[in-house]
Amino acid sequence: MEQMTSRSNKKKVAVVGGGLVGALNACFFAKRGFDVEVFETREDIRQAKIVKGRSINLALSHRGRQALKHVGMEEKIISQGIPMHARMIHSQNGKQSPIPYGKKGQYILSVDRANLNKQLLTAAETYPNTKLNFDYKLQDWSAETGLMTFVRSDGLEEQIKADLIVGCDGAFSAIRKQFLRRSRFNYSQTYIPHGYMELTMPPINGEFAMKPNYLHIWPRNTFMMIALPNLDKTFTCTLFMPFEEFEKITTGNEVIEFFQKYFSDAIPLIGVDTLKRDYFRLPAQAMVSVKCTPYHIGDKCVLMGDAAHAVVPFYGQGMNAGFEDCIVFEEVMEQFNEDFSAVLPEYTRVRVPDDHAIADLAMYNYVEMRAHVNSRWFLFRKRVDNLLHFLMPKTIIPLYTMVTFTRTRYHECVERWQWQNKVINYGLLVSATGLVLGGSFLLIKNPPDINKLIIPAEKMWNRLMALRTP
Structure with a gap:
């Protein structure tokens, strides 16, 4: 067994996990002057021929950009992304309708997960006080001493001691297993009944097959497909659907029949042969939502x-929330002068409510993306919310705007959204009722046949009552 000691007298931070959040965290800690080591179970993805792991395209927004900006990476990553200014809704008859994300000039960025991870690892490595270790699998660690035991790719064990261990090793975290052995640690995980499958839409004559500056959505109420643009002029299409629906499709012809029924406009863009091949390349993958507390x-x-x-991927905030973790921890360290005994409990206190809120919002947004965007009421409310935001920008702020284009705390976004919904729905109810009463007053002089009004009036009243709750 080999022993590794710290390379300096500075506090040593061990970041377990070299993914997106781990690599960015290494930059944050190194910038503050800590002696940083990153330990990743996989090989160095910058050298790998095939990058293993999830490949769902990422949507980078304000929170993530602010974190990248802090370590001088924002402009570089933006230059390697594609702006998406709106959702493009594909109806079943082929009609396309854009729904802007926010005000003019506001957009989210489609970025490649693997490329972003590589860039962050390279950025972390530029700090002289940072060391990256690959093919290091965590075996055990002590919360009392900070001593960790890893197994390297050559089969040898190595022990590392750190002043702070930062667990950034994903939804199935090896670090978190130690938390589960302790009392008063709350943990829950939920697998949603839907899986996802990725398909590729190639370029046509060297150009994008669809308009590139949109997040394309084919909402079909109980399932949906989305497509995000890539720099190589392809689109990554992701089909989200209940597992039992995936399992019903067993042959290439059944794939085509299914797409002809629900996504007919996508067939000539993806290609019949490509569709038949890619659908069976990998089985549908599961999606899990994890909540826990405390974080330390x-x-x-x-x-x-x-x-x-x-979190499930439907608000496009998984990476952004993880990146914002780095900023929040940085802010708390500044507040408590890097005293970990004060920093860690304060970080838990501040961050847990927000992360639980975005987990719930991500679940909610799947229903919105696959079903609500088909609703006339949803589109009407979008216009009302945007108009009110234009007239009263500090009073009424759409939920998506708060979550995506500001750093308003996630749980505060939810609270404000619920309050705004009550106010707006009540205002619409009062306005509609006023119109009804005003119309009734005008009809007093020339009353119509009452029997012809009873049923329409009853229907209108039922609809108005339905508007009272969000």
Whole structure:
């Protein structure tokens, strides 16, 4: 067994997990002057021929950009992304309708997960006080001493001691297993009944097959397909659907029949042969939502990113929330002068309500994306919300705007959204009732046949009552 000691007298931070949040965290800690080591179970993805792991395209928004900006990476990553200014809704008859994300100039960025991870690892490596270790699998660690045991790719064990262990090792975190052995640690995980499958839409004559500056959505109420643009002029299409629906399709012809019924406009863009091949390349993958609290043990260990709060991908906030973890921890360290005994419990206190809120919002947004966008009432409310935001920008702020284009705390976004819904729906109810009463007054002089009004009036009243709740 080999022993590794710290390379300096500075406090040593061990970041377990070299994914997106782990690599960015290494930059944050190194910038503050800590002696940083990153330990990743996989090989170095910058050298790998095939990058293993999830490949759902990422949507980078304000929270993530602010974190990248802090370590001087924002402009570089933006230059390698594609702006998406709106959702493009594909109806079943082929009609396309854009729904802007926010005000003019507001957009989210489609970015490649693997490329972003590579860029962040390279950025972390530029700090002289950072060391990256690959093919290091965590075997055990002590919350009391900060001593960790890893097994390397050559089969040898190695022990590392750190002042702070930062668990950024994903939804199935090895670091978090130690938390589960302790009392008063709350943990839950929920697998949704839907899976996802990725398909590729190739370029046509060297250009994008569809308009590139949109997040394309084919909402079909109980399932949906989305498509995000890539720099190589392809689109990554992701089909989200209940597992039992995936399992019903067993042959290439059944794939085509299914797409002809629900996504007919996508068939010539993806290609019949490609569709038949890609559908069976991999089985549908599961999606899990993880909540836990607290995020820390004593002054020796803290969880961040998916290790603390894995979320389903439907609000495009998984990476952004993980990146914001880095900023929040940085702000708390500044507040408490890097005293980990004070920083860690304060980080838990501040961050847990927000991460639980975005986990719930991500669940909600799947229903919105696959079903609500088909609703006339949803589109009407979007216009009302945007108009009120234009007239009263500080009073009425759409939920998506708060979540995506500001750093308003997630749980505060939810509270404000619920309040706004009550106010707006009540205002619409009062306005509609006023119109009805005003119309009734005008009809007093020339009353119509009452029997012809009873049924329409009853229907209108039922609809108005339905508007009272969000």
